[in-house]
Amino acid sequence: MKKIFAVTTVILSLASENAHGETPQGMNWALPKVSVACVRENPGHASELGTQVVMGTPVRVIESRGAWKRIETPEGYKGFVIDNSLKQLSTAEMNAWQRAKRVVVTAHDQTYVYSVPDTTKNSSRVSDVVNGVVLEVQTGGGVVNGCIPVYIPDGRKGYISSASVMDFDKWAEQDCNKGAVLDLAYSLMGIPYLWGGTSTKTMDCSGLTKICYLSQGIILPRNASQQAHIGIGVDKSDIDMFETGDLLLFGNKETGRVNHVGLYIGKGRFIHCSGRVKINSLKRGEAGYTPLELLAVRRLTRENLLEMSVKRHKWYFGI
Numbered sequence: 246m247k248k249i250f251a252v253t254t255v256i257l258s259l260a261s262e263n264a265h266g267e268t269p270q271g272m273n274w275a276l277p278k279v280s281v282a283c284v285r286e287n288p289g290h291a292s293e294l295g296t297q298v299v300m301g302t303p304v305r306v307i308e309s310r311g312a313w314k315r316i317e318t319p320e321g322y323k324g325f326v327i328d329n330s331l332k333q334l335s336t337a338e339m340n341a342w343q344r345a346k347r348v349v350v351t352a353h354d355q356t357y358v359y360s361v362p363d364t365t366k367n368s369s370r371v372s373d374v375v376n377g378v379v380l381e382v383q384t385g386g387g388v389v390n391g392c393i394p395v396y397i398p399d400g401r402k403g404y405i406s407s408a409s410v411m412d413f414d415k416w417a418e419q420d421c422n423k424g425a426v427l428d429l430a431y432s433l434m435g436i437p438y439l440w441g442g443t444s445t446k447t448m449d450c451s452g453l454t455k456i457c458y459l460s461q462g463i464i465l466p467r468n469a470s471q472q473a474h475i476g477i478g479v480d481k482s483d484i485d486m487f488e489t490g491d492l493l494l495f496g497n498k499e500t501g502r503v504n505h506v507g508l509y510i511g512k513g514r515f516i517h518c519s520g521r522v523k524i525n526s527l528k529r530g531e532a533g534y535t536p537l538e539l540l541a542v543r544r545l546t547r548e549n550l551l552e553m554s555v556k557r558h559k560w561y562f563g564i
Contacts, residue, residue, distance in 0.1 A: 274339040274564075275304050275316065275331040276398035280355075280373045281444040282331065284324035288313035294441030295324040296467055297452075300372075301347075301379030301398055303560040306333060319560055322467045332398040336564065342381065343563055347413035348393060348405075350378040351460070353432040355446065358403035362392035371403040375445045376429065377459050379413060380405065417556040421461040421545075423490030429460045430508055433522045443467075450505050453518040454492060457508065462555040463545070469494060469506040476549045479542040484513050484527060487542060493517075493527075494541040503540055 277300050285292040288310045296318065298304060304316040304326075313325045314333075334342065350356065353376060360369040374380070383402065386394035392404035429445075433456075436447055443452035451469040458465050466472050473494045480486050487493075487509045495505040507517030513528040525535040545553075555561050 271335045272333040273306050273336060274334040275306050275314065275326075276301055276334065276342070276379075277304070277326070277330055278332045278397060278399040279330050280375050280378065281446055282326050283441075284316065284318070284322065284326055286324055288315075288325045290327070292325070294439070296322050296441055297443045298326075299375055299377045299444055301381075302377075303339070303342075304331075305560070306331075318467075319558055320464050320467055332400075339564060343561065346382040348380050348382055348395065348410035349413050349416045350374050350376055350380070350405075350409055351411045351416070352376060352406075352409040353429055353445070356406065356409045358395060358397060358401075358405050359392070360403055362389040362394075362404040364392065364404075364406050371401055372397055374405070374409075376456065377444075380410070417462050417554070417561065419462060420547075421458070421463050421550045421554075423461075423488075426457045426461055426490055427508060427510055427516070429457045430510075430516045430522070433518075434516075434524075436518070436522045438518050438520050448518055448522075450507065450518045453516075453522060454506050454508055458545075463550055463553050464555060464558060465553065469496075470503045472506050473503040473541055473543065475553070476543040476545040479544050481539050481542045487511075488544060490545070492543040492545070493539060494543065495537040496540045498538045498540070501540065505537065509542070 277298050280300050282298050283294055284296045286295045298318055304318055307315045307317060312328050314328050314331060315325050317323050355373055355375055357373055358371045360371050380395040383394035383396060388407050391407055393407050395405055396402060433445060438449060439447040440449050442448040443455055445456060448456060451472055455465045472492055489509060489511050491509040493507045493509055493515050494503045496503040507515040509515050514524055514526050516524050526533040528534060
């Protein structure tokens with residue numbers, strides 16, 4: 246179960262901080278250049294994994310400590326990433342990326358960027374990519390053999406199947422489809438649990454909910470304890486009032502501390518990541534019943550979803 250953090254606001258503060266090191270002058274932004282970059286609590290590979298950011302996610306660089314950069318993610322999580330996983334950018338370069346034509350990976354399964362427009366040639370793979378990765382489209386590039394020419398954030402060129410991506414602007418503007426949120430969750434069935442994981446490769450409980458809503462352009466807070474404070478409350482004593490896509494928050498009844506989250510899928514069942522991504526039931530006596538203590542149910546309304554949408558986040562569209 247993901248650790249409990251003090252509740253923080255989703256609205257980001259860009260206030261300056263006291264840095265322990267210096268970043269190259271003006272290089273205050275970065276994009277992960279590997280499919281999944283690990284964000285650790287302290288600088289060092291042995292440090293606890295706090296979260297992950299997928300390729301092309303805009304992050305703010307706060308400071309440097311040797312080969313490690315302390316960064317802030319779009320939802321406000323702060324931690325350390327090894328610098329060889331990042332492409333640092335100046336504000337001007339970041340603005341250029343925000344204006345560029347981009348695509349987002351919408352494929353549920355891991356896919357690849359190839360050096361040639363032929364997805365059957367494994368020897369030409371440039372990088373793996375996962376759901377939610379953002380790639381810049383090569384200037385003047387058109388579809389070739391069913392593939393779109395793209396840039397990986399570090400400048401490497403390649404091609405990705407057009408069936409695996411969607412125009413970024415159209416993706417960001419779409420309304421959140423909770424059915425599609427659950428479709429991604431179902432596609433992850435059996436994927437193992439990883440403390441701190443927030444990618445379709447492997448995840449923790451709040452990582453699963455975060456990944457699934459991000460597939461619809463919605464940026465949830467990082468941790469279950471934070472997700473317990475978004476949306477509107479639903480009477481947890483009446484399952485008939487629950488709707489698919491609601492967040493189910495579990496934890497310690499005595500302390501009221503939330504330490505687990507899942508997605509309601511209907512008929513008293515929910516999908517969550519506990520050991521692996523799986524489906525369990527809230528109804529005692531039913532197959533798959535699990536004796537978790539349900540503390541709260543939160544529903545994301547249209548207004549809530551708009552507030553947390555990528556299209557409202559200036560790191561993606563203009564800083």
